[in-house]
Structures are given as C-alpha cells and as structure tokens.
Amino acid sequence: MSNDAPLLQVTGLRKHFIMRQGFPTSRTTIIRAVEDVSLTIRPGEAVGLVGESGCGKSTAARAMLRLIEPTAGRVRFKGQDVLTARGDALKTIRRKMQMVFQDPYSSLNPRQTIGSALMEPMRVHHIATGAQARARAAAQLDEVGLPANALDRYPHEFSGGQRQRIGIARALTVEPELIVADEPVSALDVSVQAQVLLLLRELRTRRGLAFLFVSHDLSVVRWFCDRVAVMYLGRIVEEGPVAEVLRAPLHPYANMLREASPEPDPARRGKLPRIIGEIPSAAAPPTGCAFHPRCMGAMQACARVVPPLRPLGGGRAVACHLYDPAVAAAN
Amino acid sequence: MGALARARQNPTTTAGAVITLLIVAAAVLAPFLAPYDPTEQDIMSRLQGPSAEFWLGTDQFGRDILSRLMFGAQISLTVSLGAIACAIVIGGVIGMVSGYVGGRFDLIVMQMMDVLLSFPSLILGLIVVALLGPDLINLVIAIALTAIAPFARIARAPTLVLKERAFVEAGHALGYSHTRILFRHILPNILSELLVMGSLWMATAVRTEASLSFIGLGVKPPTPTWGGMTRDGFENILDAPWLAIFPGVAILLLVLGLNMVGDGLRDATDPKLRHE
Numbered sequence: 108m109s110n111d112a113p114l115l116q117v118t119g120l121r122k123h124f125i126m127r128q129g130f131p132t133s134r135t136t137i138i139r140a141v142e143d144v145s146l147t148i149r150p151g152e153a154v155g156l157v158g159e160s161g162c163g164k165s166t167a168a169r170a171m172l173r174l175i176e177p178t179a180g181r182v183r184f185k186g187q188d189v190l191t192a193r194g195d196a197l198k199t200i201r202r203k204m205q206m207v208f209q210d211p212y213s214s215l216n217p218r219q220t221i222g223s224a225l226m227e228p229m230r231v232h233h234i235a236t237g238a239q240a241r242a243r244a245a246a247q248l249d250e251v252g253l254p255a256n257a258l259d260r261y262p263h264e265f266s267g268g269q270r271q272r273i274g275i276a277r278a279l280t281v282e283p284e285l286i287v288a289d290e291p292v293s294a295l296d297v298s299v300q301a302q303v304l305l306l307l308r309e310l311r312t313r314r315g316l317a318f319l320f321v322s323h324d325l326s327v328v329r330w331f332c333d334r335v336a337v338m339y340l341g342r343i344v345e346e347g348p349v350a351e352v353l354r355a356p357l358h359p360y361a362n363m364l365r366e367a368s369p370e371p372d373p374a375r376r377g378k379l380p381r382i383i384g385e386i387p388s389a390a391a392p393p394t395g396c397a398f399h400p401r402c403m404g405a406m407q408a409c410a411r412v413v414p415p416l417r418p419l420g421g422g423r424a425v426a427c428h429l430y431d432p433a434v435a436a437a438n
Numbered sequence: 439m440g441a442l443a444r445a446r447q448n449p450t451t452t453a454g455a456v457i458t459l460l461i462v463a464a465a466v467l468a469p470f471l472a473p474y475d476p477t478e479q480d481i482m483s484r485l486q487g488p489s490a491e492f493w494l495g496t497d498q499f500g501r502d503i504l505s506r507l508m509f510g511a512q513i514s515l516t517v518s519l520g521a522i523a524c525a526i527v528i529g530g531v532i533g534m535v536s537g538y539v540g541g542r543f544d545l546i547v548m549q550m551m552d553v554l555l556s557f558p559s560l561i562l563g564l565i566v567v568a569l570l571g572p573d574l575i576n577l578v579i580a581i582a583l584t585a586i587a588p589f590a591r592i593a594r595a596p597t598l599v600l601k602e603r604a605f606v607e608a609g610h611a612l613g614y615s616h617t618r619i620l621f622r623h624i625l626p627n628i629l630s631e632l633l634v635m636g637s638l639w640m641a642t643a644v645r646t647e648a649s650l651s652f653i654g655l656g657v658k659p660p661t662p663t664w665g666g667m668t669r670d671g672f673e674n675i676l677d678a679p680w681l682a683i684f685p686g687v688a689i690l691l692l693v694l695g696l697n698m699v700g701d702g703l704r705d706a707t708d709p710k711l712r713h714e
Binding site: 169172174197198201202204205206208209210213214215216217218219227228231232274277278281 | 603604605607608610611612613614618622623626627
C-alpha cells in the first residue's frame with residue numbers, strides 16, 4: 108500500500124486564530140491552534156489523529172477540508188491543490204472528501220426530512236434526481252442499516268446512533284474517497300459506539316475508503332486505523348504504524364498518553380497513570396519543544412529548539428531531541 | 439404536540455384569533471354585508487345616534503358609520519399586512535445575510551439598522567409619507583421601513599447560532615452554495631420566529647397606520663380609514679361622541695386581537711416549552 112500515490116498530502120498546515128480584546132486599546136492575541144502539521148494519507152488507508160482536547164486535531168481536520176481557511180500550508184488531494192481551488196473545481200474536490208461529525212444531534216437539519224437530506228447532495232452534484240435519487244437514498248440507508256421508511260421522517264425521530272448512521276449515509280451519497288471522521292463515536296453510548304465503528308470498518312473495506320480518524324480514544328484508533336499521528340499543541344510529535352506506536356511509543360508525550368489510556372489487560376492492572384501538568388495555552392506556547400515543561404527527559408536544548416519531525420525508519424517518525432543523535436551527544 | 443395545537447389550547451389566543459378573524463371577515467365581506475355605501479352622503483340624516491336604521495349612527499355628512507368601519511378595516515388590514523410582509527422579507531434577508539457573513543459587514547449593517555431603530559416609528563413614518571405623499575403604497579413603504587430593523591435583528595440572532603451548527607458545516611463539505619445554505623437550511627429554522635414576530639408587529643402596524651391617518655397623512659378621503667374617522671369624530675366629540683368612539687374601539691379591538699394571537703404563538707413556539 109505504501110507505494111501508492113498519496114490521496115491526501117498535507118504540508119506545513121497552520122491555522123492561527125486572531126483575537127482582539129479590550130477597549131480602547133485592544134490587545135491582539137494569536138492562538139496557534141495548528142502550528143505545523145504534515146500528513147499523508149494513501150488510498151484506502153485509515154490514519155488516526157490523536158491528542159488531548161485542545162491540541163488542534165479537529166481544527167487541523169477542518170482546515171484540510173477547508174471548512175475553515177488555513178493560515179498557511181499546502182493541501183493536495185490527488186495532486187490537486189485544495190487551498191487554491193475555487194468554484195466548480197472546489198466543488199469537485201469537496202465531493203471526494205467528506206466529513207462525519209461528532210455531534211449527531213447538530214449534524215442534521217432539524218427541518219429537513221432524511222430523504223431530502225440524502226437527495227440534496229445528489230442534486231447539487233448532478234448525480235441523480237427524482238425517483239432515481241430516492242432509490243439511491245433508500246439504498247444508501249440500507250447500506251448503513253436503516254429501513255427505507257426513514258426517508259420521510261425527521262431527525263428528531265431518531266436516536267443518536269441512528270442519526271450518526273444517517274450522517275454517514277449523507278457523506279456517502281456523493282461517493283467520496285476520503286472520510287474525515289471527527290470523533291465520530293465519542294458522543295454515543297458505548298454499545299452504540301461499537302455498532303457505528305463496525306459499520307465504518309465495513310464501509311471502509313467494501314468501498315475502499317480512506318479515513319482520517321480524529322479521536323482521543325487510543326483503543327478505538329488501535330482497532331480502526333493503520334497508522335496514527337499523535338498531536339500536541341498544534342504539532343505532530345510522533346507518527347507511525349498504529350500497532351508499533353501504541354505498543355512502544357517513542358515520544359515522551361505519546362508514552363504518557365498511552366499510560367493514561369485504560370487497557371483491558373489484567374497484567375497491567377493497578378498501574379496509575381503518570382500525568383504531569385496539563386496542556387499549555389495555544390495563545391502562549393512554551394519555547395522550544397512545546398512539551399518540555401511536562402517532560403521527564405527534558406534537556407537544555409528542549410527549551411530552546413523546536414525538534415523537527417524526524418523519520419526513524421520502519422515508517423515511524425518522532426519530533427524529540429532524545430532521538431536526535433547530535434543533540435543527545437552534545438548533552 | 440405541535441406549536442399550533444398548543445396555541446389553540448390557550449383561551450386567550452383563541453379569543454384573540456376570534457376577534458381578529460371577525461374583523462378580517464367584516465373587511466373581506468364589506469361589499470356584500472355593509473348596509474350602505476360608505477361614501478354616500480345624506481345631508482338629511484347627518485349626525486344621527488345609533489338606531490335601528492343606522493346601527494352605529496352617522497357622521498357629519500350623513501354617512502353610515504358601520505359601513506365606513508367595515509370598509510376602513512380593509513385599509514387597516516391591507517396596509518399593515520402589506521407592510522409587515524415587506525418588513526419580514528426585507529428585514530429577514532438583511533438580518534440573515536448580515537449574521538451569516540459576519541465580521542465587519544455584519545457590524546456596519548447592524549449599526550445602520552440601529553440608526554433606523556432609533557427613530558420612533560411614528561416619526562419615521564411621518565417623514566416618509568411627508569416626502570412621498572399620502573397614498574396606500576407610500577403608507578405601506580413607510581410602515582414597512584419602521585419594522586425592517588426589528589425583523590433584521592430577529593433574523594440575525596438565530597442565524598449566528600445556526601451557522602456554527604454541524605449541519606451547516608456539512609453543507610459546506612457537500613459543496614452547497616451559500617445561497618442554498620442560507621435559504622434552504624437556515625431560513626426554515628428561523629421562519630417560525632419571524633412569523634410570530636410578524637403577528638405581534640401587525641398590531642403595531644395597525645396602530646401606526648391609524649396614527650398617520652389621524653394626523654391626516656393616511657389614505658386620502660373620502661376613502662374611510664379608522665384613524666381618519668376618529669379625527670373627524672373628534673370635531674364633534676361633545677355632540678356626537680360615537681363618531682370618535684366606534685372607530686377608536688375598532689382600532690383597540692384589532693390591536694388587542696393581534697397582540698393576543700401573537701403572544702399565544704410566541705409562547706407556543708418558545709423552545710423552553712417545546713419538549714413538554
């Protein structure tokens with residue numbers, strides 16, 4: 108799979124929010140939600156994007172789809188520049204990249220029937236109209252495990268899990284190749300989570316979909332994804348095959364994250380997670396490596412120099428001075 | 439339970455609806471039900487009190503008050519309905535677009551609306567009618583202008599909330615145009631608020647129309663208007679008090695009826711009650 112041309116290639120993505128507060132002399136604060144994110148997703152591949160709340164993972168995902176305009180960086184979908192596309196070109200690219208949202212209650216228009224919500228994208232993209240569109244919508248519902256009589260009903264008649272299925276069906280109506288799923292199951296009950304995850308994996312296999320799976324739940328990412336990228340304060344600090352990264356994380360932050368994540372293994376029972384401090388504000392990030400104030404292995408260089416994401420072989424990469432032979436030797 | 443069903447359960451709303459519908463019926467059926475021609479003068483029977491022949495009496499030209507009230511209701515309702523319909527459409531679009539676009543554009547548009555809002559509606563109506571001249575269309579324009587700003591505000595506030603909802607984001611991701619998102623996804627979600635506000639503002643529009651007619655800036659005589667009839671009656675208030683009282687009562691009833699309906703609809707669509 109690694110020889111395929113990339114489906115989505117993100118380079119140096121940045122998103123800064125500018126806040127002006129105060130009167131009469133306003134102070135400008137720049138919130139560096141996404142500071143430097145580079146990521147490649149190949150066709151059919153599922154990449155997990157994990158990190159604490161507020162690390163910028165959702166913002167990064169939205170910036171890739173241009174649901175918010177990134178401040179800098181490049182996003183290419185099958186070689187086409189997403190960030191400079193306009194009009195019909197953008198519409199065509201958007202069709203191929205769809206999003207599944209976290210909150211199933213706000214992701215559907217309360218005044219629109221399910222059928223209308225599923226047929227509208229087909230009409231906009233000239234895929235089907237009339238009876239043909241309705242038949243496709245019914246087939247789409249069937250694919251996500253809902254009966255065709257749901258077409259004439261409104262969102263409030265469905266449960267959270269059902270609504271999430273409808274949201275997934277809507278994303279599929281335009282035949283995307285990449286699904287960006289922003290915490291797609293974290294708002295659901297645990298039993299429903301499993302059903303929706305199974306559905307997503309089934310769709311992935313059947314349709315050969317690629318996924319960017321944004322989550323804070325490591326066990327879900329381990330089960331669903333091929334590769335994982337760990338984000339901390341707007342930057343990717345570690346990346347690699349999901350099994351290896353989560354079994355033996357290299358970056359101290361990735362390690363802390365894994366320790367804090369419960370594992371159904373009696374041998375590991377009773378081990379308390381060691382978490383030091385909390386995520387700093389993106390408005391005033393620490394100098395050097397953003398993680399150094401919380402890091403057990405911090406060196407002098409960590410407070411001064413931002414460690415670049417360095418490939419280590421085997422598809423793994425880490426942004427940490429501990430793994431830089433030059434810095435480690437100087438220490 | 440739907441909002442309309444809840445509104446029907448409220449006796450005040452029902453009473454308001456009955457009053458309003460009776461006046462609407464009187465206006466619509468005026469050409470068939472009115473006992474006399476509202477502009478026909480009869481000097482022999484001028485300034486008569488209520489009697490079997492003239493139920494509500496006659497004015498200084500001997501015209502039948504009841505017939506004039508029925509035809510006057512046509513003017514009141516046409517002007518206020520037309521004005522509020524214009525205000526809902528224009529104000530609604532301004533508020534929705536302003537809130538959706540946001541940023542500096544929103545700031546400038548809403549400050550313009552605030553300027554409009556700072557004029558008392560009667561003064562604003564007076565200026566417009568004085569500039570354009572008193573006729574039916576200009577009256578509609580004048581009263582619509584006084585109501586645009588409130589409707590812009592009513593439309594803008596929920597738009598600000600809705601544009602952040604995931605279904606709007608999903609629309610962007612699906613490649614929908616801004617026009618489609620605004621009119622097919624945001625508008626249906628704010629329409630009920632606009633219509634409830636519309637029924638309350640109808641009452642205000644009736645009052646403004648009557649006030650403008652009272653000071654002589656309404657539809658020109660001999661066309662009967664409630665405000666104009668009240669003013670005419672005022673000249674003979676001591677000899678024939680019914681001339682001013684009956685049109686005054688008509689204005690009062692219509693304003694009251696519309697307010698009762700509007701209040702009931704507002705309560706019925708209150709999101710806090712929606713899930714009960």
